[in-house]
Amino acid sequence: MSNLENTQAQMRKGVLEFCILSIISKGEIYPSDIISKMKEAKLIVVEGTLYPLLTRLKNAGLLGYRWIESNAGPPRKYYALTELGQSYLQELNTTWNELVAAVNQTANINTQSHE
Amino acid sequence: MSNLENTQAQMRKGVLEFCILSIISKGEIYPSDIISKMKEAKLIVVEGTLYPLLTRLKNAGLLGYRWIESNAGPPRKYYALTELGQSYLQELNTTWNELVAAVNQTANINTQSHE
DNA sequence: TTTAGTACTATGTGTAACAAGGTACTGTTT
DNA sequence: AAACAGTACCTTGTTACACATAGTACTAAA
Known part of the structure; x- marks a missing residue:
């Protein structure tokens, strides 16, 4: 794996849970x-990453799920945020905005400037 | 370490190299x-993180350094980007902008909207 | 020559994404 | 009814990297 690809992967890792x-x-x-x-948003994530992550978030009380039957295959686990998950997400939102500001400060860039 | 603190740390990790x-x-x-x-930009990083990171980037040919004497203590390693490092940084810049766009797409947020 | 301050280095640990492979349920084809 | 294909969920081992901690080395002042 090249340096660049690896670093890009590192950047992605940090925001997976939030996304x-x-x-x-x-x-x-x-x-x-x-x-x-996630793929639509150009953030590739695979099953081996997602399932353990969902389990971790469920065990932390941030997510719940219920089984819903499918008309094409086995039943599916439909996940939803708990109340705790909702407030947690709000905090991550703040964290994300602060991180963007901090990174742009070190880079001296205004990525979203409008003229 | 709380969930939130840990996740915040994960987010930071991904962008350290870029910053x-x-x-x-x-x-x-x-x-x-x-x-x-980094501290000014609210991105706390410690010696045990920074030194190995700098060594890794130097070994990858992205950084070089020269010793400059200090008037208060031992000499210092002054780092600078190589040409390779400069083009690499440009690519990371693109990566970062794409990541911000992708995350905001999943979050349906425009963090930097001006009115 | 001892002490304090500054700078660089090394080692061990923990977290989490990912690759790869596996299990189980459903409907269709023979 | 038996075999197959498609879909969905789950598990294990590996790897990368930040961080805590401790240690080494150089300089100047007491």
């Missing part, structure tokens, strides 16, 4: 669809 | 001053 919670916050969703949504 | 290269790109600087600059 996945954000996606779930928009409504009940099951893992395979989360992967699709 | 440190950005800081060095503004002119020769030695490690302790890099730590100060």
